[in-house]
Amino acid sequence: MNLYELNEAIEGFDLEIDEETGEVLNADALDALQMERDEKIENIALWIKDLLAEAAAIKAEKQALEKRQKTAENKAAWLKSYIQDALAGEKFKTARVAISYGTSKRAEITDAELIPEKYLEEQAPKVKKAEILADLKAGEVIPGAYLLESKSLRIK
8 A cells, every 4th residue: 555545544544433332443543554554654754765865976976977977088298299299290000009180170269248139148136145145134125036845854
């Protein structure tokens, strides 16, 4: 039974009461449903914790790999510069490697303010949410913004 069904079963539970003694005859069944619901909630919360821990481990591994990637790229760039200096424009070739030179072109901007408008990208203004939040908390009224308070679930 899923959590939704358990909640419905608990809400719609009909208590059977002994008319003579006033004793609840099916209290164990209600307790069992509530225990099953509590166990279901606990298991879901534990699953969330596991998923968040896995996500954190993946993020840490990703950062470590990005660092290794950057180190390898920087080392390769340095070695490329080193070999360029050593060859001083000469070609180099063996059975396993060939080094030659090519030419490339790129636009270098000396003064961006002089560039015609057709070459400029339109940029949307960026909203400074942190400043808006601080001012809203201080009681200021800001058109187009309001302070929203919400509850978040924390699992430790």
